[in-house]
Amino acid sequence: MLPESEINRVLVVTAHPDDADFGSAGSVALFVDRGVEVTYLLVTDGDAGGNERELDNSGMAELRRTEQLAAAKAVGVTDVRFLGRSDGQVVPSLDLRRSIARVIRQVRPDLVITHHPDRNYQFIAPSHPDHRAVGGATLDAVYPDARNPYAFPELIKDEGLEAWTVREVWLTGGSTPNHFVDITEAVDRKLAALRSHVSQVAHVDGFADFVKSRFAAWAKQAGFGDDRYAEGFQVVPTA
Numbered sequence: 019m020l021p022e023s024e025i026n027r028v029l030v031v032t033a034h035p036d037d038a039d040f041g042s043a044g045s046v047a048l049f050v051d052r053g054v055e056v057t058y059l060l061v062t063d064g065d066a067g068g069n070e071r072e073l074d075n076s077g078m079a080e081l082r083r084t085e086q087l088a089a090a091k092a093v094g095v096t097d098v099r100f101l102g103r104s105d106g107q108v109v110p111s112l113d114l115r116r117s118i119a120r121v122i123r124q125v126r127p128d129l130v131i132t133h134h135p136d137r138n139y140q141f142i143a144p145s146h147p148d149h150r151a152v153g154g155a156t157l158d159a160v161y162p163d164a165r166n167p168y169a170f171p172e173l174i175k176d177e178g179l180e181a182w183t184v185r186e187v188w189l190t191g192g193s194t195p196n197h198f199v200d201i202t203e204a205v206d207r208k209l210a211a212l213r214s215h216v217s218q219v220a221h222v223d224g225f226a227d228f229v230k231s232r233f234a235a236w237a238k239q240a241g242f243g244d245d246r247y248a249e250g251f252q253v254v255p256t257a
């Protein structure tokens with residue numbers, strides 16, 4: 019694994035508003051505490067989510083962008099970018115790979131965090147088709163697109179974006195996590211980030227308890243003990 023001291027920039031690529039907050043906001047808060055620069059890239063605006071059906075889809079997109087900006091701020095992230103694709107219709111196309119490779123070359127991250135591209139047969143929720151599409155396209159953008167100067171040559175020619183090699187990827191939502199981060203110190207900030215998604219979580223009874231019990235279970239699995247919280251990832255070396 020990459021030593022902590024060699025992680026100076028992190029890019030988190032997710033499908034929808036709130037995905038980053040469920041998957042990795044605790045770890046992100048700890049990165050920010052250490053002075054790491056973190057960028058969020060959201061492929062959709064989550065315009066097919068929420069309970070406020072009186073909003074049309076464009077109203078929902080706008081609301082969910084605003085909620086995501088607040089959630090990012092709760093863990094110290096201010097660089098939040100949106101690709102504006104349609105919620106529920108994401109496919110791992112060449113065009114999406116180009117868009118993600120562009121941001122990788124702009125941000126030049128040491129570490130990328132994204133969705134696991136495979137279906138989780140133990141727990142279906144993380145395997146939304148948009149998540150799998152974004153995870154697959156992001157891994158393809160990491161290898162080979164972003165590092166290969168001959169992939170999408172217009173990125174160099176028209177935008178001056180030189181090739182960049184991401185050295186490690188952490189995948190969320192998979193069935194075989196092999197790296198756990200103790201986020202106990204940051205669990206209140208993670209909860210604040212999640213609660214920023216008012217349109218998604220305000221109606222959920224016992225939301226804080228639900229979140230805490232889920233991440234306490236990861237901590238137990240990791241052997242961190244009682245009254246601890248953890249996020250789990252599958253680490254993929256990509257250097």
Ligand SMILES: [Zn+2]
Nearest residue numbers: 033034037146
């Ligand atoms: Zn999602």
